[in-house]
Amino acid sequence: MSAGVQLSRRRFLQVLAGTAGALVIGIPLAEAADPPLPPALLGDDYRGLGAYVRIDSDGNVLIGTRDPDTGTGTSTALPRIIADELDADWNRVGVIPLGLGVDNRNGQPFWRYGHQTGGLGDSIPAAWADLRQAGALARWLLTQAAARRLGVPAERLRCQAGTVIAPDGRRFGYGDLAEAASKIALPTAPLPLKSPDRYTLIGQPAGDVDARALVTGQSRYAIDSDFAGALVAVLAHCPWHDGSLGTIDTADALAVKGVVKVVQLRPEANRLPGQTVRAPAVAVLAENTWAALQGRARLKLRWQPGASGSAGSAALEQQATDLLDDKNATGQLVRSDGDVDSAGKKAARRVEATYFQPWLAHATPEPMNCLVRLDKDRATLVVPTQAPQQAWAVVQRLTGLAPDQIEIQVPRVGGGYGRRLDHDYVAEAVMLAKAVDKPVRLLWTRQEDLAQDFYRPASVQRLNAVVDRKRNLIAWTQRVASASALAGRGVPDDRLWASELQADQLPAGLVPNYRSSWYRLDSPIPRGPHRGMPHLANAFAAESFVDEIAHALKENPLDTRLRLLGEPRQIPLANGGTLDTGRLANVLRLVAERIEWKNWLRSVNGLGIACWHVNGAYVAHAVEAALQGEKLGIVRAVCAVDVGRVINPLGLEGQVAGATLDALSAALNLAVTFKDGQVQQHGYKDYPLAGMAQLPRAVEVIVVPGDRVPAGASFLAMPTAAPALANAVFRASAVRVRRLPLMKELLRLL
Amino acid sequence: MVQVQAQPDASRPIAPEKVREGIDLTVNGERFVHTGDPQMPLLWYLRDVLRLTGTKYGGELSGADLVLLDGKAVPAMGVPMARLAQRKVTTVEGLAGADGSLHPLQQAFIDEDAIGCGYCTPGWLIAALDLLNRKPRPSDDDIDQLPVLCRCGCHTRVRRAIRRVANGGQS
Numbered sequence: 001m002s003a004g005v006q007l008s009r010r011r012f013l014q015v016l017a018g019t020a021g022a023l024v025i026g027i028p029l030a031e032a033a034d035p036p037l038p039p040a041l042l043g044d045d046y047r048g049l050g051a052y053v054r055i056d057s058d059g060n061v062l063i064g065t066r067d068p069d070t071g072t073g074t075s076t077a078l079p080r081i082i083a084d085e086l087d088a089d090w091n092r093v094g095v096i097p098l099g100l101g102v103d104n105r106n107g108q109p110f111w112r113y114g115h116q117t118g119g120l121g122d123s124i125p126a127a128w129a130d131l132r133q134a135g136a137l138a139r140w141l142l143t144q145a146a147a148r149r150l151g152v153p154a155e156r157l158r159c160q161a162g163t164v165i166a167p168d169g170r171r172f173g174y175g176d177l178a179e180a181a182s183k184i185a186l187p188t189a190p191l192p193l194k195s196p197d198r199y200t201l202i203g204q205p206a207g208d209v210d211a212r213a214l215v216t217g218q219s220r221y222a223i224d225s226d227f228a229g230a231l232v233a234v235l236a237h238c239p240w241h242d243g244s245l246g247t248i249d250t251a252d253a254l255a256v257k258g259v260v261k262v263v264q265l266r267p268e269a270n271r272l273p274g275q276t277v278r279a280p281a282v283a284v285l286a287e288n289t290w291a292a293l294q295g296r297a298r299l300k301l302r303w304q305p306g307a308s309g310s311a312g313s314a315a316l317e318q319q320a321t322d323l324l325d326d327k328n329a330t331g332q333l334v335r336s337d338g339d340v341d342s343a344g345k346k347a348a349r350r351v352e353a354t355y356f357q358p359w360l361a362h363a364t365p366e367p368m369n370c371l372v373r374l375d376k377d378r379a380t381l382v383v384p385t386q387a388p389q390q391a392w393a394v395v396q397r398l399t400g401l402a403p404d405q406i407e408i409q410v411p412r413v414g415g416g417y418g419r420r421l422d423h424d425y426v427a428e429a430v431m432l433a434k435a436v437d438k439p440v441r442l443l444w445t446r447q448e449d450l451a452q453d454f455y456r457p458a459s460v461q462r463l464n465a466v467v468d469r470k471r472n473l474i475a476w477t478q479r480v481a482s483a484s485a486l487a488g489r490g491v492p493d494d495r496l497w498a499s500e501l502q503a504d505q506l507p508a509g510l511v512p513n514y515r516s517s518w519y520r521l522d523s524p525i526p527r528g529p530h531r532g533m534p535h536l537a538n539a540f541a542a543e544s545f546v547d548e549i550a551h552a553l554k555e556n557p558l559d560t561r562l563r564l565l566g567e568p569r570q571i572p573l574a575n576g577g578t579l580d581t582g583r584l585a586n587v588l589r590l591v592a593e594r595i596e597w598k599n600w601l602r603s604v605n606g607l608g609i610a611c612w613h614v615n616g617a618y619v620a621h622a623v624e625a626a627l628q629g630e631k632l633g634i635v636r637a638v639c640a641v642d643v644g645r646v647i648n649p650l651g652l653e654g655q656v657a658g659a660t661l662d663a664l665s666a667a668l669n670l671a672v673t674f675k676d677g678q679v680q681q682h683g684y685k686d687y688p689l690a691g692m693a694q695l696p697r698a699v700e701v702i703v704v705p706g707d708r709v710p711a712g713a714s715f716l717a718m719p720t721a722a723p724a725l726a727n728a729v730f731r732a733s734a735v736r737v738r739r740l741p742l743m744k745e746l747l748r749l750l
Numbered sequence: 751m752v753q754v755q756a757q758p759d760a761s762r763p764i765a766p767e768k769v770r771e772g773i774d775l776t777v778n779g780e781r782f783v784h785t786g787d788p789q790m791p792l793l794w795y796l797r798d799v800l801r802l803t804g805t806k807y808g809g810e811l812s813g814a815d816l817v818l819l820d821g822k823a824v825p826a827m828g829v830p831m832a833r834l835a836q837r838k839v840t841t842v843e844g845l846a847g848a849d850g851s852l853h854p855l856q857q858a859f860i861d862e863d864a865i866g867c868g869y870c871t872p873g874w875l876i877a878a879l880d881l882l883n884r885k886p887r888p889s890d891d892d893i894d895q896l897p898v899l900c901r902c903g904c905h906t907r908v909r910r911a912i913r914r915v916a917n918g919g920q921s
Contacts, residue, residue, distance in 0.1 A: 071866040215842070216804070365812070365869035365899075365901055414869030415866075650863050657907070691898075695903075696906070
């Protein structure tokens with residue numbers, strides 16, 4: 001290879017011909033032999049290439065997608081970003097997940113594809129930054145090949161839907177040009193990218209690339225994968241992650257036909273949660289799942305509690321309330337603007353409210369599972385993960401293999417929501433495979449999945465506002481007491497608030513005197529990242545509270561918000577971005593208009609509204625709720641988003657509607673509680689995700705067109721759904737729900 | 751790590767296993783005879799024995815494990831093989847025609863992009879088919895009763911897909 005095109009600072013695109021005359025655009029490897037790459041992309045050539053795009057001589061295009069797709073649509077959106085730049089015919093594009101791209105650089109891992117995480121809302125921005133170059137390079141090479149064949153300068157050729165077209169109308173399909181293109185020297189500088197007016201796929205709706213496989217049951221998740229000779233492992237975890245096994249009797253379990261072995265697992269000492277076995281466990285390994293489950297049911301185990309054996313969610317909530325009541329307690333200051341104390345002197349009106357939000361579980365539709373095969377110098381895994389690079393680290397530590405001796409395949413994932421950023425289940429599967437010297441297919445039951453989670457911590461928040469004589473909100477104090485999700489994860493003590501509060505969250509930047517602080521609680525209950533954290537909890541408190549302020553002032557809550565946002569302007573944020581008050585006001589106005597907010601006082605049903613911003617994207621919800629006796633109906637849900645440029649409007653609509661329903665489901669029904677350190681929810685019976693009857697029959701999604709760099713949307717529509725609902729419930733019932741889950745609290749207050 | 755190995759009992763003479771009565775059943779139009787544990791739930795028979803993995807494990811009440819048993823949606827977790835003699839099971843793999851032509855409901859799911867992570871999709875398809883079989887033009891209240899859980903929030907798009915089929919393919 002003579003030249004590479006810079007993809008990012010450390011990664012270069014290169015080209016290599018597959019033996020069947022294909023053009024393959026990818027990233028060169030170090031001198032790795034037999035690297036773990038998707039054979040489909042490489043054809044017969046396995047040497048020295050990490051691939052994004054393959055164009056075959058028959059004109060078919062195969063695009064590799066690097067980020068795990070947990071249902072956020074990256075396996076459709078990412079390839080379309082490349083395909084648009086390539087001017088490919090989408091009908092002839094196939095998509096495959098790339099799996100983890102790791103090379104061996106002097107014993108250290110080198111992440112070949114750069115960004116490889118899913119569900120954090122940064123897949124699209126990252127792809128926009130570097131993946132377009134892969135498509136541009138392929139198109140440039142094909143155009144050069146056509147130019148040589150036609151004797152026409154490349155500048156005079158144009159590309160359209162998989163063909164290069166000459167001014168006189170002569171045309172070549174990409175397949176005809178692939179082999180010749182693969183022999184052309186690469187340009188020495190990055191190629192110019194298309195101007196937006198020439199986009200053919202970006203901004204156009206596209207259905208999920210896996211749709212046909214999914215509706216025919218052909219799609220394979222990790223849980224559906226198998227290796228020859230693999231044993232099925234199911235676990236009985238200790239109910240206390242810091243507990244231990246007292247007595248064990250395995251005779252009955254081993255007597256079950258098909259049960260092969262019983263193995264005990266223990267967490268490794270001094271490892272971060274999420275990188276080792278989550279709790280002591282006894283695994284039953286069997287020839288099939290049913291035998292393993294029966295074996296597990298026949299285990300006679302006595303577990304002994306550890307220090308967490310006395311932990312309870314009710315006591316922790318009381319601690320939180322006491323802490324916020326304690327005049328002498330000081331929290332960690334997250335943000336301080338102006339002087340909230342002296343602003344109090346100008347108070348014409350003060351408002352205070354306390355909000356409670358419960359512990360939440362992830363309840364991914366596909367429970368934790370992992371398939372692993374260990375060979376002498378090779379580990380092969382199929383993992384439902386959001387972060388294959390972190391899964392790799394767990395496997396590497398447990399096997400001692402070289403970076404490129406570990407292959408991690410990541411098929412479509414049955415939901416992530418942050419749970420699969422931790423890899424305790426991967427550690428378990430690898431340990432079991434080592435113990436039995438056979439491939440292992442680990443499966444958690446739903447009960448284990450709910451009981452062995454890293455939970456979204458509960459929080460108590462107290463908000464105080466000061467309004468002056470001219471009805472201006474002049475001071476805002478937000479104090480959050482919680483057990484940080486970052487505790488025990490190697491984060492310095494003075495940064496533990498970062499999972500609980502955002503320095504930039506509304507109304508920061510809009511109120512002259514503003515203070516937010518976090519009050520630390522400690523809890524032995526394992527905690528971890530959760531979809532939309534910490535926006536989900538804080539938007540519920542803040543956007544409910546804005547409504548309470550409006551109510552105290554006898555104002556229209558839309559007007560209160562718009563006045564707070566003020567003139568369209570850019571407000572610098574602590575995280576380096578900016579808050580565009582004009583864009584935020586716009587989404588607010590759009591949902592207000594759609595739901596006919598002008599009727600907010602007259603409407604028989606309650607109307608509620610809320611807005612928020614997340615990482616440069618803007619969202620607002622308007623909800624219409626009807627209360628008949630004790631039956632709450634969500635009659636309408638409207639959501640407007642502004643994410644800048646939209647890659648796939650259909651995918652975005654799905655994400656926005658889906659996140660709305662997910663947030664409503666959690667807000668209506670869901671709470672995890674602990675007693676004596678044990679989870680009290682054992683299945684969907686106790687953790688009742690909302691069904692269709694409780695949810696709105698449609699979510700009206702309004703997408704603001706834009707041309708800014710696209711922002712992620714995977715959880716954008718989460719934060720505002722619940723406060724809009726609570727605000728609507730208040731209008732419908734005069735009952736202010738400050739405690740989630742909403743249904744339980746509403747029925748208590750009605 | 752402590753391991754306990756299943757030990758063959760040397761004192762017992764090895765006798766040929768008793769021939770089990772097979773359980774005759776039809777899955778997606780094909781006949782099978784199950785000679786294993788009659789208490790094995792259909793879900794694990796489908797997934798582990800027949801390797802039909804379209805029917806998912808999601809736990810009780812998830813709906814991910816719904817199959818059609820003689821045309822009615824039932825959770826495959828809750829049906830032991832013993833109850834399946836001479837019964838007809840249809841899984842998501844059996845919805846399309848032998849020539850690969852999709853069932854109108856499958857097509858409607860594609861047309862409405864009624865998919866989140868996709869894990870619950872087979873459950874929705876089976877539940878909706880059961881409903882459409884009983885009531886070709888279901889009301890919204892009927893659709894509300896579908897016993898499938900979903901965290902990605904594809905409910906509204908699933909509803910549109912069902913309406914589309916009820917309207918003869920029009921959205």
